[in-house]
Amino acid sequence: MYRQIRLKDSDFQRIVWRDSPFKPIQDFRLTRIAYGTASAPYLAVKCLRQLAIQEEQNFPLASKAALKDFYVDDLMSGANSTTEALDLQAQLIQMLSSAGLVLKMGF
Secondary structure, three states: OHHHOEOOOOOOOEEEEOOOOOOOOEEEEOOEOOOOOOOHHHHHHHHHHHHHHHOOOOOHHHHHHHHHOEEOOEEOOOOOOHHHHHHHHHHHHHHHHOOOOOOOOOO
């Protein structure tokens, strides 16, 4: 999930690099959240929570699941019927894709 979230301010994370002391310094700006940085979990959770709040009217099931059933970028949710579970899945896919995020299944 971290690599799917774009940063507005490209100066937020930079890498300054050079291969040897005799070569010029290269400046790289990260445009997405870098996994392993201290702020990555917070930024991922904040992004997901903000999306759920903004899209509550359009995707009520997905919004509720995003606010209550996610732990950082892992979802553990359920439903009382197959139909309700499929509706939840469809809403989650639509809500997340509206922000450029992809819901993936992992074990």
